[in-house]
Amino acid sequence: MKQTLITLVEDKPGVLNRVASLFRRRNFNIESLSVGKSETPGVSRMTIVANEPDSHKRGNLYFNLLKLVNVIAVKDVSSLPCISRETILVKMATGPDQLNDLNEVVKKFGARIVDMGSESTIIEAMDEESAINNMVDALQPFQITEIMRTGKITMRKGKTHNVFSNNINSEPDDLSWTPDHITAYQN
Amino acid sequence: MNQTQKNITGAEIIWESLVQEGVDVVFGYPGGAILPAYDALNKYRDKIHHVLVRHEQGATHMADGYARSSGKVGVAIGTSGPGATNMITGMATAILDSSPMVCITGQVPSNVIGSDAFQEVDITGASIPVTKHSYLVTDIKDLASTIREAFFVARTGRPGPVLVDVPKDIQNESTEFIYPTEPINLPGYHPPTETNESHLQEFADMVNEANKPVILAGHGVLLSRACKEVMDLAEKASIPIATTLLGIGGVPDSHPLVLGMMGMHGESWVNHAIQDADLLIACGMRFDDRVTGTLKTYSPNSKKIHIEIDASEINKNVLVDLAVHADLGTVLRQVNPRIESSKKADWLQTIARWHNESQSRDIINLKSEQLMGAQIIREIWEGTGGKALIVSDVGQHQMLEAQYYQHDEPRTLLTSGGLGTMGFSLPAAIGASFHEKDREIWVIAGDGSIQMMLMELATAMQENVNINIAIINNGYLGMVRQWQQLFYDARYAETPISSPDFVKLAGAYNIPAYRVKTLENIIPTMKKAQATKGPSLIEFIVEEHGMVYPMVPAGVGLHEMIQRPRSENGQSKNQEETVE
Numbered sequence: 001m002k003q004t005l006i007t008l009v010e011d012k013p014g015v016l017n018r019v020a021s022l023f024r025r026r027n028f029n030i031e032s033l034s035v036g037k038s039e040t041p042g043v044s045r046m047t048i049v050a051n052e053p054d055s056h057k058r059g060n061l062y063f064n065l066l067k068l069v070n071v072i073a074v075k076d077v078s079s080l081p082c083i084s085r086e087t088i089l090v091k092m093a094t095g096p097d098q099l100n101d102l103n104e105v106v107k108k109f110g111a112r113i114v115d116m117g118s119e120s121t122i123i124e125a126m127d128e129e130s131a132i133n134n135m136v137d138a139l140q141p142f143q144i145t146e147i148m149r150t151g152k153i154t155m156r157k158g159k160t161h162n163v164f165s166n167n168i169n170s171e172p173d174d175l176s177w178t179p180d181h182i183t184a185y186q187n
Numbered sequence: 188m189n190q191t192q193k194n195i196t197g198a199e200i201i202w203e204s205l206v207q208e209g210v211d212v213v214f215g216y217p218g219g220a221i222l223p224a225y226d227a228l229n230k231y232r233d234k235i236h237h238v239l240v241r242h243e244q245g246a247t248h249m250a251d252g253y254a255r256s257s258g259k260v261g262v263a264i265g266t267s268g269p270g271a272t273n274m275i276t277g278m279a280t281a282i283l284d285s286s287p288m289v290c291i292t293g294q295v296p297s298n299v300i301g302s303d304a305f306q307e308v309d310i311t312g313a314s315i316p317v318t319k320h321s322y323l324v325t326d327i328k329d330l331a332s333t334i335r336e337a338f339f340v341a342r343t344g345r346p347g348p349v350l351v352d353v354p355k356d357i358q359n360e361s362t363e364f365i366y367p368t369e370p371i372n373l374p375g376y377h378p379p380t381e382t383n384e385s386h387l388q389e390f391a392d393m394v395n396e397a398n399k400p401v402i403l404a405g406h407g408v409l410l411s412r413a414c415k416e417v418m419d420l421a422e423k424a425s426i427p428i429a430t431t432l433l434g435i436g437g438v439p440d441s442h443p444l445v446l447g448m449m450g451m452h453g454e455s456w457v458n459h460a461i462q463d464a465d466l467l468i469a470c471g472m473r474f475d476d477r478v479t480g481t482l483k484t485y486s487p488n489s490k491k492i493h494i495e496i497d498a499s500e501i502n503k504n505v506l507v508d509l510a511v512h513a514d515l516g517t518v519l520r521q522v523n524p525r526i527e528s529s530k531k532a533d534w535l536q537t538i539a540r541w542h543n544e545s546q547s548r549d550i551i552n553l554k555s556e557q558l559m560g561a562q563i564i565r566e567i568w569e570g571t572g573g574k575a576l577i578v579s580d581v582g583q584h585q586m587l588e589a590q591y592y593q594h595d596e597p598r599t600l601l602t603s604g605g606l607g608t609m610g611f612s613l614p615a616a617i618g619a620s621f622h623e624k625d626r627e628i629w630v631i632a633g634d635g636s637i638q639m640m641l642m643e644l645a646t647a648m649q650e651n652v653n654i655n656i657a658i659i660n661n662g663y664l665g666m667v668r669q670w671q672q673l674f675y676d677a678r679y680a681e682t683p684i685s686s687p688d689f690v691k692l693a694g695a696y697n698i699p700a701y702r703v704k705t706l707e708n709i710i711p712t713m714k715k716a717q718a719t720k721g722p723s724l725i726e727f728i729v730e731e732h733g734m735v736y737p738m739v740p741a742g743v744g745l746h747e748m749i750q751r752p753r754s755e756n757g758q759s760k761n762q763e764e765t766v767e
Contacts, residue, residue, distance in 0.1 A: 017312060017315065021315050056502050063501070066375075071375045072375040
């Protein structure tokens with residue numbers, strides 16, 4: 001089962017290195033990691049997708065992430081209502097002669113042609129991961145030469161929880177240091 | 188105390204900050220990138236004693252030994268590049284054993300960082316896996332607050348080593364020194380402060396319902412200063428206690444409820460008690476593989492409570508029925524009043540029977556022509572009245588020490604448990620001697636392990652530290668040889684190891700030294716060493732092929748241990764037996 005973790009980290013040098021190093025050193029399988037500035041100055045938000053079949057290892061990954069001093073909060077949203085998106089750029093060795101066929105695919109997947117030369121075309125798309133995968137399949141006849149994907153970015157539906165509160169019990173839903181969260185990973 | 192001074196250098200800020208943190212001894216070695224700090228040290232001689240080591244790894248083990256013995260943060264200082272990389276083994280040793288330590292390293296000047304400058308290594312990055320946290324100071328204005336934060340992180344929560352890397356130009360710059368007093372702002376650092384009421388009641392209910400409980404006491408008992416609370420719980424409900432290697436000393440070994448060390452070289456009755464228990468109460472320990480044997484058959488019929496300050500340790504190796512993520516002492520102070528008194532006579536009698544059955548196998552009862560490691564440990568215990576601070580190294584002697592030296596006081600055994608760092612004992616004892624100024628200190632090392640940090644004999648001599656060094660010399664890397672004997676058909680690949688003449692070697696350092704080959708000579712020779720002010724050394728020549736039993740081989744259950752050979756008529760039968 002894929003595990004999606006939304007993580008707030010201090011925007012300091014080396015933080016990405018610490019997170020990536022944790023995955024390698026603890027032997028966790030990481031599928032994608034996206035990071036960028038958040039709504040709060042000095043704080044970045046990450047979406048991490050891990051692939052750990054064992055639920056206890058998933059719990060262990062969660063608590064190891066939280067243990068990093070620069071990691072402010074972690075929320076496992078794997079089974080919560082969320083919006084997830086991935087952006088992709090695809091370059092094909094395809095010129096204007098195949099425009100009609102290409103347009104059909106582009107239209108079907110809600111993509112856009114963003115550059116077209118005599119021998120190459122770039123399209124962009126943003127959608128759920130599965131739709132992106134389907135589009136890549138549909139583009140195979142057009143001689144794909146490059147693919148660039150951002151990895152998944154995810155946002156929970158509903159109200160925003162305050163994760164900066166110093167009172168552990170004020171927002172047990174997001175401040176993950178309550179003992180209840182430890183049992184959350186037990187089957 | 189918040190001092191404000193006009194413009195001082197970064198080098199001076201380092202020392203001022205250490206003074207503010209209450210540091211009075213540091214262990215270090217100078218070099219190019221830390222030169223400004225060493226130049227400034229001369230102004231702080233009256234406040235801080237600097238111990239010049241012979242290898243930066245030694246500095247880290249000294250800081251670690253000082254920290255384990257005192258409970259305060261130990262400080263090691265080194266230069267950039269090789270100085271810093273030499274400290275990595277010491278940081279790894281400290282993080283696996285949760286020892287609070289701050290390492291300060293010089294770094295090449297900011298403008299050449301990343302250029303492969305002379306003696307440049309990215310130690311902030313390299314130390315990530317072996318530290319609790321690490322810092323590269325990029326602005327002199329952050330220097331004091333970074334050092335303060337490093338001490339805070341090192342000593343709070345689950346303690347551990349923290350590295351502060353200070354480029355040379357930052358040491359040379361000047362700024363106003365204000366040691367911060369406001370609360371430390373670490374939005375991502377939340378050691379637990381509260382416990383959940385429902386967990387406390389569940390904890391108490393599980394203990395009150397148990398018939399065959401065992402307390403597993405780990406290093407957390409010492410780190411949380413919860414020795415009394417653990418004994419209160421044990422005595423109230425008559426719960427026997429097994430300790431981990433690092434938990435030794437957290438509860439008094441001579442107490443009738445204290446069974447001894449568990450795990451790979453734990454006594455049979457200890458491991459049988461764990462396997463047969465209906466409740467395990469794990470206190471500040473992490474179910475290391477050396478403690479559990481194979482997880483498949485580990486204590487199969489017990490419910491398990493785990494009280495642990497580091498959430499990432501809970502359900503890591505052993506799945507538990509009740510996780511209490513909190514400070515151990517705080518939890519037990521709340522739980523103990525809810526515990527009902529009980530005697531558990533049947534359970535304690537069962538364990539006592541196991542204990543009696545294995546007495547006949549005790550190596551102490553054997554007669555041997557040659558001296559045996561266990562006998563030496565027993566004599567050292569007798570000769571020190573059981574009151575010494577023992578710093579053991581890694582190997583057979585380490586396990587024999589854990590089996591045969593009874594520790595009745597906290598922080599009287601320092602040893603590298605998690606990492607198993609050979610060479611730890613001598614420097615760690617030197618470090619500890621700066622805290623334990625009145626207690627007798629004994630290093631117990633093998634002929635292999637002492638040679639890993641032999642250069643620190645010079646530091647011991649230079650500081651005239653009052654330590655006694657016992658080298659148990661069997662001419663082998665004994666524990667590795669034991670594994671070769673048991674699991675590699677006695678093919679002793681590279682385990683026979685030669686040594687210098689330790690008595691002559693000590694003489695070269697002006698350290699009084701003795702050699703002992705017989706049981707009768709141990710105590711009289713110890714008396715000579717004990718009478719020596721400053722370091723002394725005794726080399727004990729022991730049986731070459733001595734084994735440490737019981738032993739739970741890798742990959743089998745705790746109950747499937749290899750027992751000591753049964754002693755009949757005081758004669759050792761040179762073969763082992765496996766018992767269920």
